[in-house]
Structures are given as structure tokens and as C-alpha cells.
Amino acid sequence: MHHLENLPVTIQDIEAAARLLEGVTEVTPVAHSRALERKIGSPVHLKAENLQRSGSFKVRGAYTRMAKLSEEEKAAGVVAASAGNHAQGVALAASKLGISARIYMPKGAALPKIAATQSHGAEVVLFGTTVDEALAEAKRHAEEVGAVFVHPFDNADIVAGQGTLGLEVIQQVPDVETIITGVGGGGLLAGVAVAAKAHEERTGRKIRVIGVQAEHAAAYPPSLAADALVPLKRISTIADGIAVGRPGQLPFSIIKELVDDVVTVSEDDLARALIFLIERNKLVVEPAGAVGVAALIDGKLNERYGNLGSTVCLLSGGNIDPMLMLKVIQRGLSAAGRYLTIKIMLTDRPGELATIARVIAECDANVTGVDHTRVGGSLSMGDVSITIDMETKGNEHSNEVLQALEAEGLRPIVVS
Template identity: 45%
Template sequence: MTKDQVTLKDVEAASKRLAGVVHKTPLESSHIFSEMAGYEVLLKLENMQRTGSFKVRGASNCIQTLTKEQQAHGVIAASAGNHAQGVALGAQAAGIKATIVMPEGAPLAKVEATKGYGAEVVLKGGVYDEASAEAVRLQKETGATLVHAFDDPAVIAGQGTIGLEILEQCPDIRSIVVPIGGGGLLAGIATAVKSVAPHVKVYGVQASGAPAMYLSKHAGKWVETPEAQTIADGIAVKSPGKITFDLIQKYVDDIFVVKDDDIAATILLMMERVKMISEGAGAIGLAAMLHGNIPHADKTAAVISGGNIDVNMISRIIENGLVKSGRRIKLLTHLTDRPGELRRFVSYIEEYKANIVYVYHEHAGRNLPIGQTQVEMDLETRDHAHAEILVAALRRAGYRVELL
């Protein structure tokens, strides 16, 4: 393996090292998503990998290439969560010490899981790049080997084993869609796939709020961004890899971006329609396919890179998704303060088959006229059309209804 390049031989060697260490995850055709996209969609389910993410591949491969002397000093890494767990598990298997620096806002589930694999966790900075700077500082103090989250040849080669698996599982695959943060996953897969089957298209996808590699690819030079804001915390990277950039420039056909709203909607769709949990970074490739970014081609695989999503984020995504789909509305109205008025108002809700989730009935307030009450309700409705019919009926009945 050369210092700044990864080859097919490196990926094949990683595949041998990882046999028995990682799972060969399923590649499944999805009927429902194929119908929605208009072409056959396959899902490479790395959310079913050990630690719930593809990251264990690159981390374990890197650790297995260390000398005995390097292993004696332990390893250190920076991660928003998934690479942390991969390094922690790889270090635990090798019987060496691991220190992981994570952003202060890293999901609690990922922090606790990393500790559960025996690693020492240090919380530092608001985003990955700040955690990475702290990891570099600690590495110089301790002499531990830094296992980079993406810009390391051994890590890239380990991630590339996914590409070999996809080609083995579906020899007539037409294209592969891969999430991007720093680019290790995309660089590894593209290197492997293009070396074996150069006709297969390889596309990358980034969040529009963290588009560093997208900008780099389209500018033809390495670009970093001043911030990285996205619900897909696993790919919130301001400075993409330089080794990965070179490989992506050489092997990747194109890169696209998607909005956080599309990512959230896809996470919700995966839960509802295929009973599958994905984190934001894991869902982004499928989000691009469902929202028209990716060129249509039968047998296109989306790499579902991880499923380690914080339960609080799931709750917010569900609530937001229900509102955006018209299945949850919040309304405000005023009633005459006399017996039976609230029941009369609720009768319309009942007539139009909406379900009351929450109701707050206020009789006195700073801006509330004497003789009136204020009612705030959260309602479950079937869709936007149902919600509009209900609101129109309430207004025809004389109620001044405001949607919040």
C-alpha cells in the first residue's frame, strides 16, 4: 500500500483480514422504493453491520496493519460516533487501548456504545473537525497511533470491501450511490468497483449543509467549508480528506447534494414502509434516489451506511415528518365562554374523523378578551387534503381558525 494511494490489491487484502471480523451484509431489492424511484432499487444494509455501521471495516483493517510496537502505544481517533465504535471494537479485539475524541453534541447512544466497547471517550468541540484537532493534539502527547476516520489508506481499503461485496452479490449492478462525509467510504467503494467493473457508475451524495466534497469535486480542487450543519451528524465534515479527494476525482462519476428535509422524510419512510432504522448519513443515498437527484438506472444500490440514530432525533423526525405530510396539524381558535361551546367545537373534529392528540383550553390570559376562551389543539389527520377539508368546515361554521 502506497502512502497516498489505494489499489484493488489493498482492498482485496483488507477483505481477507476482515473475514470473520465483519458481517457480509445483505444486498436487498426493495419493491416499495423501486416503485417510488421508477427503477430497481437495492439496499446495501450496512446498518446491520457490527456496531451498526460500515466504519468497523476500515477501523479494524487499519488496526490489524499496525506493528506490535504501535499497538503497545494504543490508538486514538476522532469521530461523531460510528468510527468511534469501529475503532473501539477493533482495539478491543486486538487487546489494545483506544481513546476516542467525539464532538460535544455527539448522540448519547453513540457515546455510550463507544464506552461499552471499552474505549476512553473525550468530548471536545462542536463538530468533527474540532474533535479531530483535539485527537491530533492528544496523539502527540501520548504517542498513540491516530486512526483517521477517513483519510487513511488502510481505512479507505477497509471501506472498499463493501464495493467487492456488492459486485459479488449482484454481478449486473448498474450503479452504486454512496454517502459522503470526509470521503473514505466513497473513495474505497469507487476504487474497488471501478477497478473490477469500470462500467458501473459510482455516485456520491452529501447533505446540502455540509457539501465540502461536492464543492471539491465540481471545482476540481480540494475545498473546505466554514461550517457543516446537517441532521446527518455522521457526515457533518468541513474539511474532506485529501487522499480521498484524489481517489474520488479519479473514480467517482458525480456527486449530488440533498436537503435535510429530504433526508428526514426518507428516514421516516424507511421506518414506516420497510420497518428499518437508518441514521441520517445512512439514508442520504436513498433520499437522493427518491427525490430525483440520481440518474435513473435499473439495479442501483444505495449504501445504507449506518443505523445508529439517537432516539431523540427519531422523535423529532417523526413529528416533523407528520407535520410536513399533513398528518399532524396544530390549530388555534377562540370560543364564547359558555357551557357546551368546547363540546360543540369538538363535534366538528369528530364529524370529520380527525383525532385529538392534545388540547389546551385557556379561560384567562393577558390578551384574551373577557367572555372568550382560547383553544389550542394538536390533531391527527390523514393527509393535507383531509386537514384542509376539516379547517374549511370549521371556518364555514363560523370559527376563526389559525394554523400554527
């Protein structure tokens, strides 16, 4: 039994936030995924929060926090720091409430996210190389000028606002048995967990809540194991929305009490999930929003829990830079064996390239690019290095192409 009344955020807080957000945020749609249902053997619904205003769930928490400021605080303006989604959420909430906002973003932030934040009327300051550096500078500036600092996750109003997503899930999929969502600092997971476990307590129907992190930005598993905040020394992931090196103290206190599990996924699984959502569900989702689907695709959860029952996966955001999308699609196709790059060393004599082209054509693979290099540090006189990109139909087909090339006496090296 969970002690919900002793937690820093209650179901009453979340219900109050839902009333506050009426007419401000969208009740985003839920899509049934037959493709995922076939994969895991139980119904899967996707909560499409990538279609939320400003492209992610973050506006829920930001508006809830900022609407409750006093008139003096509103007049002083707000300061925030974010790689993108929280920035856009705060900027949108500020424009709705008539508050001036100054947002610190790391220098590497995606250009579309910077432009979108500015489009809501916020002032953007690029600072540092990580969100943590931008955060520290934002806090310092807020103290200096007496503005209100709006933290992305370590605040009760923010957590309550994000928890409204959990209320919507329960209303839209009343038979939900498992809710899966990505986790960075923990605001969304904590809020959703309070909503789910309060519903469980009221109805006696168990709802399992699972958080998912990118494996190279996973501070929650070690923190939960140590029952203390364990900051990561290094984070590296395409999922910039959850690239948080240290859990929030307040969300952590809720997550350790209420959440059933926090698992991790690889970068390749993330890329696969993104392509899966585009191809099968026609949904554009950023990597941080696709981690839940990645966890379903890699099969870990089925191994651990058997049948997950009626499952809802939260697609928390859709703000993806088109250049990153291009890279991720290539990586995802490569991980699924549908995009193969090989390097072959040849002696420089006529007909060699024709042989390679013939073998690839006979295998029914499609060449998309050829790079033919005669000079280079590692090449001897009379040697040629050829790099070929091709589309294949999967891992089996890729292996057929490699074997056919080897049968011709060639030595293809797969370039990852």
C-alpha cells in the same frame, strides 16, 4: 477511461482489506425494496450495513488501518475522534486487536453512541461542540503521548477498508448499474467508487456511483466545482454521521476522478426516508444512513438520469438515538402531511372547543394533543390560544380539515 492505477487506493488494496476482514466483519444482507422499485421504476436493493457489527460500516476501515500497525504502535495505543460511528468502529477494532483506545467525542454526542463506545472498552473524552474541535484535540493528544491517530476518513487504509462494502455489493447484486451512498468526509464513497470502477474496467459493464449529502452539510458540491477543498462556515443537519465541514484530501482526490455525481437532500426528505425504511422495509437506519433513500424518494436522480437501472442504496449505519428517532418520526409524518399541528385564537366563551372537536371528528382526523392557554404576552383579555396536534391521512386530508375549520369561521394557523 479512469486512471485507477495512479490513485492512492487501488482495487488490490481493497481486496487485501477484504481478506483481512474475513471473520471480523459481517457480510451484511441485501434487501430488495418493492416500495422503492415502484417509486423509481427500476429494481432497488438496500445494502443493510446498519446491521454491521457496531452498527455501521466504520469498523471495516478502522480494523483495516489498525491491524496493519507495528507491534510498537499497537503498544502505544490509538486515539480517534468522532460523533459516534467511527468511535464505535475504532473501539470494536481495538478490543479485537488488544489495543487501548482513547476516543474524543463532541459534548453533544448521542448518549447511546457514547455508551456503546465505552462498552467495547474504549476511554471516551468529551471535548468541544463539533467533531472538528474534537478532532483537533485528539490529534494534539496523540502527538503529545506518541499514540497513533486513527483518522475517520483521510487515510488510504481506512478508504480501502470501506471499499470492501463495494466489493460485497458487486458480489451480491452482480447486475448493479447504480450505487448510491451518503458522503461526509468521503472515505466510504471513495472506497466504493474504486471497487465499482475497477469492476467496470474489468468487465466493461458501467456502474454509476452517486454520493449524497445533507443540504446544510454539503462541502462536496462546492469543493468539486472549485477543484479544491472548500470548508463550510456552518453545518446543521440531523444526519450527525455525515456532518463534516471539510472533505478529506485523500478521498477528495479519488472522488473527483471517479464519482459520477454528488447531490443533496433536504432535512424533510431525510425524515421521510427514515420513516419509509421503518414502515416499508422494517429497517432502523440513522439519518446519515438514509440519505441515499432520501435522494431516490425526492425524484431528483430520476429527473437527472432517467432510468437508474438496477440500483443499490447503501444504508451505512443504524446508530440512532431513540430521542432523535422520536423527533425525526414527528418531522417525517409532518412532512408527509400525516401529522398536523394547528394554532387557533378564540374568544373565551363556552362551546368554542366543542365546535373545533366536532369539525375535526367529522373530518375523521384523530386529535393526539390539545394545549389551551388563557394568558400570554400576545393574548388580549378574554382571548384563548388553542394548539391542537392531530393525525391525518396525508396532505389532502390535512387541507380538508383546515378548510372545514375555516368554513366554521375559525382561522387555523399551521405550526411547522
